[in-house]
Amino acid sequence: MFEEYDDYRKQIREFGLKEFTDEVAAKYDRGEEYPDYLRKKSLSLGIVDMQNPAKILIAIEELCRIDAGLGISVTTPYFGAEVLMLFGNDKQKEFLNDVYSGKYVLGLGVTEASGGSDVAHIKTTATKKGDKYILNGSKMFITNGAIADYLVVLARTSDEDKPHHGLSTFLLNTKLNGFKANKLTGKLGVRATNTAELTFDNIELSSEDLIGEEGKGFYYIMTFFNISRIYVAAQGLGIAEGAFDKILEYVKANEIKDENTMFEIADVATRIEATKELTYNAASYLFKFEPRPQLTSMAKAYAGETAVYASEKAMEILGANSLEENVERIFRNAKIMEIWEGTSEVEKLVISRFILKGE
Amino acid sequence: MSNLNEENNILRDTVREFCEKNLDEKKIEEEKIDNNINSLLASQGFMGAKISSKYGGSELDDISYHIILEEFSKYSPSIAMKIFMINSLYLPSVINTEYESYLQDVSSGKMNVSVDFMNNKYKLEYGNNINGTVENILNTDSENIVLFDGKTTIVNGPFKTREKDFMGFKGLKFGSIELNNKYNVIDKNSRKEKIMEDSYNDLSAIALGIISGAVDKAMDYSRVRTVFGAYLKNYEPLVFRLSEMYSKENILRSILYSNLDKYYTFNFAMNSIVEIARFSVNTHGGYGYFKDFGVEKFYRDAIILKSVFYGNSELKQLSNHVYSEKLTFI
Numbered sequence: 001m002f003e004e005y006d007d008y009r010k011q012i013r014e015f016g017l018k019e020f021t022d023e024v025a026a027k028y029d030r031g032e033e034y035p036d037y038l039r040k041k042s043l044s045l046g047i048v049d050m051q052n053p054a055k056i057l058i059a060i061e062e063l064c065r066i067d068a069g070l071g072i073s074v075t076t077p078y079f080g081a082e083v084l085m086l087f088g089n090d091k092q093k094e095f096l097n098d099v100y101s102g103k104y105v106l107g108l109g110v111t112e113a114s115g116g117s118d119v120a121h122i123k124t125t126a127t128k129k130g131d132k133y134i135l136n137g138s139k140m141f142i143t144n145g146a147i148a149d150y151l152v153v154l155a156r157t158s159d160e161d162k163p164h165h166g167l168s169t170f171l172l173n174t175k176l177n178g179f180k181a182n183k184l185t186g187k188l189g190v191r192a193t194n195t196a197e198l199t200f201d202n203i204e205l206s207s208e209d210l211i212g213e214e215g216k217g218f219y220y221i222m223t224f225f226n227i228s229r230i231y232v233a234a235q236g237l238g239i240a241e242g243a244f245d246k247i248l249e250y251v252k253a254n255e256i257k258d259e260n261t262m263f264e265i266a267d268v269a270t271r272i273e274a275t276k277e278l279t280y281n282a283a284s285y286l287f288k289f290e291p292r293p294q295l296t297s298m299a300k301a302y303a304g305e306t307a308v309y310a311s312e313k314a315m316e317i318l319g320a321n322s323l324e325e326n327v328e329r330i331f332r333n334a335k336i337m338e339i340w341e342g343t344s345e346v347e348k349l350v351i352s353r354f355i356l357k358g359e
Numbered sequence: 360m361s362n363l364n365e366e367n368n369i370l371r372d373t374v375r376e377f378c379e380k381n382l383d384e385k386k387i388e389e390e391k392i393d394n395n396i397n398s399l400l401a402s403q404g405f406m407g408a409k410i411s412s413k414y415g416g417s418e419l420d421d422i423s424y425h426i427i428l429e430e431f432s433k434y435s436p437s438i439a440m441k442i443f444m445i446n447s448l449y450l451p452s453v454i455n456t457e458y459e460s461y462l463q464d465v466s467s468g469k470m471n472v473s474v475d476f477m478n479n480k481y482k483l484e485y486g487n488n489i490n491g492t493v494e495n496i497l498n499t500d501s502e503n504i505v506l507f508d509g510k511t512t513i514v515n516g517p518f519k520t521r522e523k524d525f526m527g528f529k530g531l532k533f534g535s536i537e538l539n540n541k542y543n544v545i546d547k548n549s550r551k552e553k554i555m556e557d558s559y560n561d562l563s564a565i566a567l568g569i570i571s572g573a574v575d576k577a578m579d580y581s582r583v584r585t586v587f588g589a590y591l592k593n594y595e596p597l598v599f600r601l602s603e604m605y606s607k608e609n610i611l612r613s614i615l616y617s618n619l620d621k622y623y624t625f626n627f628a629m630n631s632i633v634e635i636a637r638f639s640v641n642t643h644g645g646y647g648y649f650k651d652f653g654v655e656k657f658y659r660d661a662i663i664l665k666s667v668f669y670g671n672s673e674l675k676q677l678s679n680h681v682y683s684e685k686l687t688f689i
Contacts (some may be wrong), residue, residue, distance in 0.1 A: 115586045183623055186650035188640075259688070315665075323663075324523065335637070335655075348596075
């Protein structure tokens with residue numbers, strides 16, 4: 001699947017191997033610093049092509065295979081773009097060109113401290129006042145939160161009987177008065193990525209900042225997650241492949257031939273192959289505009305678990321040699337795959353609900 | 360725990376109280392174990408837990424020693440690892456040698472020591488001095504170090520060290536040591552294999568502490584965290600798994616303190632530790648991924664413990680023990 005992009009895959013890998021050296025990856029990991037120069041470089045070389053979802057998928061997989069901290073940093077400055085692409089007005093869609101060109105960094109503000117996966121119960125409000133909305137509240141664990149120029153933000157615009165009703169999405173300029181971002185540090189992994197806690201204090205938004213229709217925010221965000229989860233699956237797949245690369249390198253270099261290790265290699269390889277099939281299969285439906293959310297969730301959950309599984313196996317097989325940074329970093333990076341964009345538990349609920357509905 | 364008596368329970372309470380009163384586990388992870396902590400641990404007899412009283416040690420029995428390791432590990436696995444290195448690795452390395460007297464300064468916290476248990480292949484040259492680099496050493500700020508280069512060698516510092524970031528047991532300094540130092544061969548044979556095999560229950564006690572800390576944090580969080588309008592403790596899949604893990608914790612404690620069989624116990628501990636520490640992170644969601652919640656450290660330390668101390672060699676030892684013969688594998 002996606003064989004037509006083999007040359008592109010090769011180009012991405014060459015870029016990653018050249019730029020994501022161990023020294024660079026270790027530096028940004030240790031310093032918990034966002035590598036903005038790599039974002040700009042990848043754009044100038046046309047590495048990330050947001051107009052082609054298959055290319056995004058491949059770029060994410062290949063770059064995360066080399067280093068997930070840097071790979072995710074380079075491929076998430078557009079995070080939330082699909083909401084604007086699908087539901088935004090003409091001006092907002094036009095704005096995306098500035099995001100794709102690298103002029104602006106975008107982010108998505110959905111998660112709140114009170115409940116990561118519980119989107120319907122968010123507490124941030126956008127109260128209508130004349131032709132304006134007044135935004136108040138806070139967001140937690142927001143990727144690009146402290147570096148984004150704009151954020152797609154989910155807020156409650158009305159109280160309804162069903163909590164997922166009455167939510168709306170806005171495009172927020174982070175230069176507006178009342179916006180504050182507090183960079184969060186001390187993450188286990190993907191430390192080159194920027195994560196922040198945001199506060200909104202009486203931020204005035206115009207009606208033009210509203211994305212799509214008022215009250216449809218929950219639907220927009222769920223639609224977005226059904227797309228973005230395939231990219232998280234690609235992150236997990238890439239991490240697992242990167243861990244497997246380290247296993248093979250070590251086993252070959254040390255001429256390890258015991259049967260137990262051979263079985264471990266076979267198990268990791270099998271899980272990676274299954275992850276790849278699941279991910280590419282779900283992506284193929286999505287990219288034909290025939291999304292199958294249960295397949296996307298299967299891919300995301302399984303890829304996350306495979307990333308963790310492969311990285312733990314890499315640590316175990318390499319033993320004390322795993323203490324070299326480039327292996328232990330893979331292990332630390334992998335864990336977030338089971339958590340963000342919907343924990344594995346939430347994905348399992350999505351999968352079973354769709355199956356029981358007969359879809 | 361039926362095998363523990365009143366004295367054991369008092370010791371457990373004492374260690375807990377000591378940790379809560381004197382140690383800041385986040386500070387230990389960030390700033391390392393310093394001389395003040397060393398002195399404090401020594402003054403309470405923890406540093407020389409197994410060392411003979413003639414060298415100022417506490418000369419504790421195995422159960423008491425394991426209680427100490429478990430309780431420290433639950434609070435700060437780095438402290439437990441330090442105590443383990445002294446009592447389970449250094450002590451049997453120097454016992455019955457002329458260096459046994461070093462134990463006096465070790466138990467009093469005056470001398471920091473290390474044992475290289477991570478390296479299998481050395482490229483060292485032996486002349487008047489020992490020369491070469493030893494990578495991946497825990498406790499690089501040591502005054503002397505024991506190496507197992509086919510034999511058992513003690514090397515006296517000071518050492519030229521290069522510190523590196525280390526994912527696990529962050530309270531201990533880690534890195535490489537460049538040797539151009541005086542040395543003495545303690546034993547013409549390497550004592551490593553026997554020392555490691557004898558330490559299975561000690562390592563299981565550290566694992567138990569990590570498991571217990573991870574399970575406690577996850578269960579506490581499940582009681583206070585609400586999601587989708589209900590407490591986490593009201594969700595079947597999560598609570599079923601946490602309960603299974605709590606059961607495993609108690610099985611491990613039971614087999615460890617009943618001294619069932621060190622091979623079985625160690626195997627059970629190593630097969631449980633990573634899964635449980637990982638699930639504790641999962642239970643905390645995004646918060647689990649940040650150091651502030653004090654749960655990701657259990658996951659880091661769990662994988663290091665398993666990766667470094669448990670592999671094919673240990674599985675072979677288990678199999679030999681189970682089959683009661685030295686098996687030959689194709």
